[in-house]
Amino acid sequence: MEPSSFFGGIGRALSNPIYRRYFISNTFSTIGRWLHRMAVAWLAWELTKSTSWLGIVAFADAFPMVVVSLIAGAVGDRVGYLRVIRFGQLGAGCVTALFAGFTVAGAITIEMVVALTFVFGSLEALSTPVRMSLVHSLVRREDLSPAIALGSAMFNGARLVGPAIAGALILWLDIGTVMAIGSLTFFQFFAVLLFIRIDESGRDRKLSLEIFADIMTGVRYVLGDPGIRFLMILLGATGILIRPFLELLPSFADEVFGRGPDGLAILMSSIGFGGLVSGLWLAHRGQTRGLTGLVTLSLLFSGVSLAVFTVTGFIWLAACFMVSVGFFMLLGGISSQTLIQNAVDSAMRARVMSLFVVISWGLPAFGALAEGWLASFIGLQPVVATGAVLAIVLWLWARAAGRRLAVELERTS
Known part of the structure; x- marks a missing residue:
């Protein structure tokens, strides 16, 4: 039996040398991204001890x-995916190195944290939707589903490993060292991208004011496609009701469980482990059939798991529910991304994926800002629990709507 057959979709995707090289380098860069996020979150908490400031920092990171x-x-569809990703990775490495320098020098303030986080978030926002779109150019269509799932599994493996490494380094060394290591991971990914070549002959136009018309064309396309519109609505609901709790975990670790960076690392790594298992399972599954049902199911179980987490007072029991939240939250995210990539017109791919990023990553910024502010008045746990319960209620509608749209979203030709 061929190794690619034994490992299912995972083996098929990684048998492609270009995708394999991209995947390995992106893995190190993604670990660096989690090192940086962990370091910034704990630095903001150390400087302020405020859930409001945690929400502001999260907003600065995600609002871009x-x-x-x-x-x-729109830029990626116009000038080419690789150009945009290279610029974003080089810029992220430079900003993270600057962040590390100020932190090591003891010159960092919470206002500087917010400003530098905003710049870093802008560079991430520039490259993320294009990076998602690039996968379609690196693998065959039949390998798209496992490649996307494998990338998401890698992301959550990094979420598992990154916080654990960051927590240890913060305890043994310092936050600035963690940021410096993160900057090196961005630079190595930039170097690898210089040697990757794909056919982008149709994406060599110059930038112009027409780019704004391109954006509106993408928005109209999403609104006019019932299946993609449905998935975007669910992503938006998850982004506002479920995902904001991630940015408030430093407060949970300290105030609810009485732990320091080790407690935050336990919670973050638990989420990462759940997401890793989810991604690997979907990658091995390797098909789009049935993904619509998994999207709606994930909304229910991520809401239930998060609601129970908020009433748990023991960190190791809470970690178990974080594994469940991570599994189902990423089950929905990976399945949604795969279905959208499967259904979208190739000429609109990067623009549609940019809306995917806006909704699934940008909306949690508003949710974190609102929940952080509300938590300072009525408490952290009631606010997060309310969002979880509302997600469960939304599932009642999503279940029926998903059944009607599944055939179109899961088509294979």
């Missing part, structure tokens, strides 16, 4: 996804 990602998708 709302604006920059829309432009990035």
Whole structure:
């Protein structure tokens, strides 16, 4: 039996040398991204001990996804995916190195944290939707589903490993060292991207004011496609009701469980482990059939798991529910991305994926800002629990709507 057959979709995707090289380098870069996020979150908490500031920092990181990602998708469809990703990775490495320098020098303030986080978030927003679109150019159509799932599994493996490494380095060394290591991972990915070549002959146009018309064309396309519109609505609901709790985990670790960076690492790594299992399972599954049902099911179980987490007072029991949240939250995200990539017109791909990023990554910024502010008045746990319960209620509608749209979303030709 061929190794690619034994490992299912995972083996098929990784048998492609270009995708394999991209995947390995992107893995190190993604671990660096989680090192940086962990370091920034704990630095902000150390400087302020405020859930409001945690929400503001999270907002600064994710808000660019709302604006920059829309432009990035149109730019990628116009000038080429690789150019945009290379620029974003080089810029992220430079900003993270600057962040590390200020932190090591002891000159960092919470205002600087917000400003530098905004710049870093803007660079991430520039490259993220294009990076998602690039996968379609690296693998065959029949390998798209496992490649997307494998990338998401890698992302959550990094979420598992990154916080654990960051927590240890923060305890043994310092936050600035963690940021410096993160910057090196961005630079190595940039170097690898210089040697990757794909056919982008149809994407060599110059930038112009027509780019804004391109953005609106993408928006109209999404609104006019019932299946993609349905998936975007569910992503938006998850982004507002479920995902904001991620940015408030430093407060949970400290105030609810009485732990330091080790507690935050336990919770973040638990989420990453759940997401890793989810991604690997979907990658091995290797097909689009049945994914619509998994999207709606994930909304129910991620809401239930998060609601129970908020009433748990023991960190290791809470970690178990974080594994469940990570599994179902990523089950929905990976399945949605795969279905959208499967259904979208290739000429619109980056623009549609930019809207995917805006909704699934940008909306949690508003949710985190609102939940952080509300938590300072009525408490952290009631606010997060309310969002989880509302997600469960939304599932009642999504279940029936998903059944009607599944055939079109899961088509294979």
